[in-house]
Amino acid sequence: MKKTLLIALVALTAFCSVFAQAAQEATNDGPVKFSMYYSDNATLPFKENWLTVVEAQKLANAEVDWEIIPIADYSTKVSLALNTQTNAPDVILYQTTTGENASLAMNGAIVPISDYSDWTPNWNAMVEKFGMQDDIETLRLKDGKLYYLPSLTDVPFYDGGLILRQDFLEQYGFDAPKTYDDLYEILKKYKEVNPSSYPLTILAGPRVLYRMTMPAFGLSIGKNGAGGSRVLSWDYSNKQFFAAAVSDEFKAYISFFAKLYAEGLLDPEMADPIDGGIWSRKMATGASMATWAYYDQIGGVEAASEIEGFKLQMYPALAGPAGAHHQQKNRTGSGIMFPAKTAERKDFEQIVRAVDKMFFSEEAALLWCIGKEGVTYNMVDGKVEYTDEIKNSAEGIYKYMQLNYGCGSDVTQMIWVNSREMTKYDENYSQINAAVEAIGDVIQYIPPTPKFDDDSAEEATTLMTPLADAFEVWCDAFLTGKKSIDKDWDAYVAEMQKLGIDKYCALYNANL
Amino acid sequence: MPKVKDTSASSKALNVIIYAVMVFSLLICIIPFIYMVSLSLSSPKAIINNQVRLIPKGINFEAYRQIFTYPNFFRAYGNTIFYTITGTFIALCMTILFAYPLSKTYLKGQKILMKMVIFSMYFAGGLIPNYLLISSLHLTGTRFAMLIPFAINQFNLIIMVNFFKALPQEIEEAALIDGIGYFSILPRIILPLSTAAIATVGLYYAVFFWNDWFNGLIYLNTKQYPVMLFLRNIVNGTMVLGDSSSASTDTATLSISIKSAVIITSTLPIIVLYPFLQKYFVKGLTVGSVKG
Numbered sequence: 001m002k003k004t005l006l007i008a009l010v011a012l013t014a015f016c017s018v019f020a021q022a023a024q025e026a027t028n029d030g031p032v033k034f035s036m037y038y039s040d041n042a043t044l045p046f047k048e049n050w051l052t053v054v055e056a057q058k059l060a061n062a063e064v065d066w067e068i069i070p071i072a073d074y075s076t077k078v079s080l081a082l083n084t085q086t087n088a089p090d091v092i093l094y095q096t097t098t099g100e101n102a103s104l105a106m107n108g109a110i111v112p113i114s115d116y117s118d119w120t121p122n123w124n125a126m127v128e129k130f131g132m133q134d135d136i137e138t139l140r141l142k143d144g145k146l147y148y149l150p151s152l153t154d155v156p157f158y159d160g161g162l163i164l165r166q167d168f169l170e171q172y173g174f175d176a177p178k179t180y181d182d183l184y185e186i187l188k189k190y191k192e193v194n195p196s197s198y199p200l201t202i203l204a205g206p207r208v209l210y211r212m213t214m215p216a217f218g219l220s221i222g223k224n225g226a227g228g229s230r231v232l233s234w235d236y237s238n239k240q241f242f243a244a245a246v247s248d249e250f251k252a253y254i255s256f257f258a259k260l261y262a263e264g265l266l267d268p269e270m271a272d273p274i275d276g277g278i279w280s281r282k283m284a285t286g287a288s289m290a291t292w293a294y295y296d297q298i299g300g301v302e303a304a305s306e307i308e309g310f311k312l313q314m315y316p317a318l319a320g321p322a323g324a325h326h327q328q329k330n331r332t333g334s335g336i337m338f339p340a341k342t343a344e345r346k347d348f349e350q351i352v353r354a355v356d357k358m359f360f361s362e363e364a365a366l367l368w369c370i371g372k373e374g375v376t377y378n379m380v381d382g383k384v385e386y387t388d389e390i391k392n393s394a395e396g397i398y399k400y401m402q403l404n405y406g407c408g409s410d411v412t413q414m415i416w417v418n419s420r421e422m423t424k425y426d427e428n429y430s431q432i433n434a435a436v437e438a439i440g441d442v443i444q445y446i447p448p449t450p451k452f453d454d455d456s457a458e459e460a461t462t463l464m465t466p467l468a469d470a471f472e473v474w475c476d477a478f479l480t481g482k483k484s485i486d487k488d489w490d491a492y493v494a495e496m497q498k499l500g501i502d503k504y505c506a507l508y509n510a511n512l
Numbered sequence: 513m514p515k516v517k518d519t520s521a522s523s524k525a526l527n528v529i530i531y532a533v534m535v536f537s538l539l540i541c542i543i544p545f546i547y548m549v550s551l552s553l554s555s556p557k558a559i560i561n562n563q564v565r566l567i568p569k570g571i572n573f574e575a576y577r578q579i580f581t582y583p584n585f586f587r588a589y590g591n592t593i594f595y596t597i598t599g600t601f602i603a604l605c606m607t608i609l610f611a612y613p614l615s616k617t618y619l620k621g622q623k624i625l626m627k628m629v630i631f632s633m634y635f636a637g638g639l640i641p642n643y644l645l646i647s648s649l650h651l652t653g654t655r656f657a658m659l660i661p662f663a664i665n666q667f668n669l670i671i672m673v674n675f676f677k678a679l680p681q682e683i684e685e686a687a688l689i690d691g692i693g694y695f696s697i698l699p700r701i702i703l704p705l706s707t708a709a710i711a712t713v714g715l716y717y718a719v720f721f722w723n724d725w726f727n728g729l730i731y732l733n734t735k736q737y738p739v740m741l742f743l744r745n746i747v748n749g750t751m752v753l754g755d756s757s758s759a760s761t762d763t764a765t766l767s768i769s770i771k772s773a774v775i776i777t778s779t780l781p782i783i784v785l786y787p788f789l790q791k792y793f794v795k796g797l798t799v800g801s802v803k804g
Contacts, residue, residue: 040745041745042582042745042746042748045582045583046583047583048583066734067733067734068584068734069729069734070729070741070742070744070745070748071745072744072745072748073726073729073741073744073745076730077729077730080640080643080730083640084640084643084644084647086643086644086647086652087647087652087653087731087733275768277559277560277768277771278768280560281559281561281562284560284561285560285561285562300556301560303557304556304557304560305560306561
């Protein structure tokens with residue numbers, strides 16, 4: 001009896017394994033299946049039935065198991081997956097190789113995708129089409145390899161900037177401001193008319209103001225400074241870093257804003273994070289009239305304001321001592337990464353090819369940007385014409401397309417063509433962008449990331465932490481007048497030098 | 513015996529002060545909550561124009577509609593309820609089963625076990641070792657990752673142990689004499705006398721499982737996420753905006769009314785639970801067990 005049972009069991013096991021193998025082979029012709037991390041933003045919650053999501057999978061003959069992870073916790077989840085390689089997905093969206101990822105890449109946790117460039121023909125073609133070979137070179141790590149497929153932009157666009165109450169400018173006969181001095185005059189006039197107001201306020205906190213205005217003064221430092229060094233900036237003419245936190249550029253910059261603060265022209269509450277609701281309230285009620293923010297935030301405030309004739313307008317970047325510049329932006333953005341574990345899969349090549357087709361092919365570029373012809377738009381005389389439902393939506397084309405079709409999300413749209421993007425915005429926005437483009441070089445590139453090895457990366461971090469902390473404290477003190485820029489500047493420079501800012505700068509330049 | 517009523521002026525004054533302090537404390541607790549309710553029900557326009565006080569203005573349910581239509585919201589809510597109920601049940605069973613023997617000083621090795629418990633309270637493994645442990649137990653990606661590793665919390669265990677220690681030894685002796693077996697003493701004698709401790713510890717566990725988002729984030733997959741993870745994402749919406757250096761998806765801000773609605777949605781069920789548990793706190797503490 002026992003023998004019979006044993007034989008039956010062995011036969012069953014053998015049958016099962018043969019059957020499983022057959023099933024495996026059968027799926028080789030079917031869609032390639034893989035899991036993918038997606039960074040989910042609460043303002044644009046992911047939907048598996050979005051037109052783009054469904055169509056992109058069809059396009060690449062893929063079946064994706066989407067792992068939707070809230071954006072606030074995305075880096076934690078990705079870091080755990082890459083560090084432990086357990087429960088990791090096959091593909092990770094919305095990644096770069098700065099910070100921790102660089103050292104993870106160098107330690108073999110991420111697939112060097114440049115080794116498999118034959119499998120990414122669409123991405124290669126787009127890089128060539130946009131002439132971005134040099135931009136891609138800067139993303140290679142110390143070993144000369146590329147560890148992710150970045151998103152590509154043909155011409156970076158001016159999506160946020162100085163926003164002012166146009167009705168106030170018209171009422172008091174001001175022209176559109178061209179320089180920071182022009183802005184000062186406008187703010188001063190507003191304060192004169194509305195003594196209880198703080199004319200300039202900032203959404204989220206000082207770091208937004210700093211990152212958007214510092215480039216016009218020839219620097220970019222602080223928490224959101226371009227390049228992430230916190231106290232160094234890139235000298236665009238000499239192509240190397242300089243100690244911006246102790247430079248004359250910073251002195252001129254902070255003097256200007258300290259003057260605004262001292263005269264009650266800059267909102268003191270911006271030291272606390274000002275959230276979207278409070279910011280809108282300040283603008284809509286006239287407690288403030290100027291801000292730096294993104295274009296698509298204007299509409300909501302205009303609709304909510306009860307002030308008669310209330311009108312907000314975004315203006316091209318103001319000229320400072322270093323010319324008219326806005327926050328730096330790269331033509332490459334966050335992109336797609338493969339954890340090392342994925343390369344062990346037999347169908348790794350199919351996965352890479354599917355991802356390449358799904359996000360970087362011409363069809364995918366159109367799909368993720370403007371949807372599907374006949375569903376979201378039609379071509380009329382070679383121009384994109386959106387359907388009436390989209391054109392007449394209350395949220396505007398861009399937001400409507402995002403929410404209902406998944407078009408235009410930073411996470412999934414990998415190809416950004418400026419002229420195609422402009423079809424989603426109003427005439428006014430296109431004109432501002434045209435004006436910015438006419439000024440030329442308003443949006444500079446983000447400085448290159450130094451190619452640190454583990455030791456120099458650690459040394460840089462050790463130097464950076466106290467420098468960044470000291471900078472934050474002094475910067476706040478200068479801005480709010482707790483420390484005098486004239487009297488205390490030398491003490492500040494001495495402290496920064498004691499903390500090794502020159503050594504830190506030399507370390508950056510040595511590893512370019 | 514006639515009821516003694518103190519009617520002196522000083523006593524009355526004291527009463528007034530007591531009531532005033534109580535009302536003041538009550539208001540401190542309740543006003544922010546009412547304000548949240550009011551914000552969550554008001555129109556964005558009224559909020560932006562600073563017209564909302566304690567009474568909602570321009571009443572609408574848009575904020576709640578947005579939360580409830582958030583993809584997978586109800587599945588996540590169901591997950592959280594599951595984790596809270598199952599997690600609390602498992603945790604209570606495990607904690608009681610561990611606490612009871614630890615409360616017996618004559619148990620061999622009791623002191624060492626207790627020291628080990630206290631040691632692990634102060635020195636934990638850290639994120640990555642914990643993750644690797646859970647992962648090597650093949651719990652990642654399963655719902656058990658939310659339940660099993662947190663079945664015994666040292667702090668709650670110590671509360672339990674001390675409570676059991678305080679129960680008179682004589683009851684157990686009497687039970688033994690009356691012929692009840694060793695294994696029946698815990699469920700039939702001790703537990704009915706411990707409702708206060710069980711309610712307290714149970715509530716601690718329930719609140720923990722209800723609020724827990726981090727363990728869900730690191731151990732689970734999307735379909736198993738607790739609702740707190742989504743709600744946290746919504747509340748953090750604008751914070752992320754400040755750190756983002758690019759536009760498009762990150763630029764649209766969520767109104768304060770949605771955040772308020774989130775806070776109400778996430779705290780209300782636990783608040784509702786308190787009155788039902790309150791009677792156990794009082795009863796449990798006053799039940800006498802040994803007379804004479």
